Amino acid sequence: MLAAPTGGNLQAWAFVAIQNPRNLKLLRAFAPGIIQPPPLIVAACFDRSRAVKNDGTFWDEGLLCVAMAVENLLLAAHSMGLGGCPVASFRRESVQALLELPKHVEPLLLVPIGYPARPLASPPRRDRSEVISYEFWGNHDATRG
Numbered sequence: 001m002l003a004a005p006t007g008g009n010l011q012a013w014a015f016v017a018i019q020n021p022r023n024l025k026l027l028r029a030f031a032p033g034i035i036q037p038p039p040l041i042v043a044a045c046f047d048r049s050r051a052v053k054n055d056g057t058f059w060d061e062g063l064l065c066v067a068m069a070v071e072n073l074l075l076a077a078h079s080m081g082l083g084g085c086p087v088a089s090f091r092r093e094s095v096q097a098l099l100e101l102p103k104h105v106e107p108l109l110l111v112p113i114g115y116p117a118r119p120l121a122s123p124p125r126r127d128r129s130e131v132i133s134y135e136f137w138g139n140h141d142a143t144r145g
């Protein structure tokens with residue numbers, strides 16, 4: 001997870017691993033999409049204190065670095081026979097308070113990790129010919145251009 005690429009090597013991320021069943025249950029109360037309490041939830045956060053530009057504004061691209069770290073986490077879990085899912089729909093203020101996050105640490109994704117209830121098939125995706133162009137927009141013929 002921490003090997004993910006990060007713009008300017010800012011590493012403006014922070015993670016909280018929640019395993020205590022009581023805390024998992026509480027956290028789930030603020031994230032209705034998490035159906036059953038998993039054995040582990042990783043709260044992936046953006047640490048704004050590490051992403052301040054000279055003019056005082058924030059380097060919001062840091063959000064992408066957190067997403068990359070989460071993808072690494074999902075791939076690592078998958079490689080160990082575990083399953084995970086990024087969850088963005090949760091009550092931010094409540095999670096912030098529950099995890100005692102300082103103001104500059106913003107929870108972006110909750111990632112429940114656990115053993116899959118059943119073997120998972122490859123997820124359906126839009127056809128590559130619809131979403132990938134070659135050389136210029138709309139050219140779906142890789143030999144042309």
Ligand SMILES: Cc1cc2nc3c(=O)[nH]c(=O)nc-3n(C[C@H](O)[C@H](O)[C@H](O)COP(=O)(O)O)c2cc1C
Pocket residue numbers: 033085086087088089090123124
């Ligand atoms: C940024 C992001 C936010 C997501 N938020 C939620 C969420 O709040 N609740 C949820 O059930 N799934 C969430 N997901 C999972 C997606 O719904 C899921 O990846 C998508 O439906 C495709 O399913 P698949 O990855 O199994 O193919 C999120 C995924 C991403 C990338």
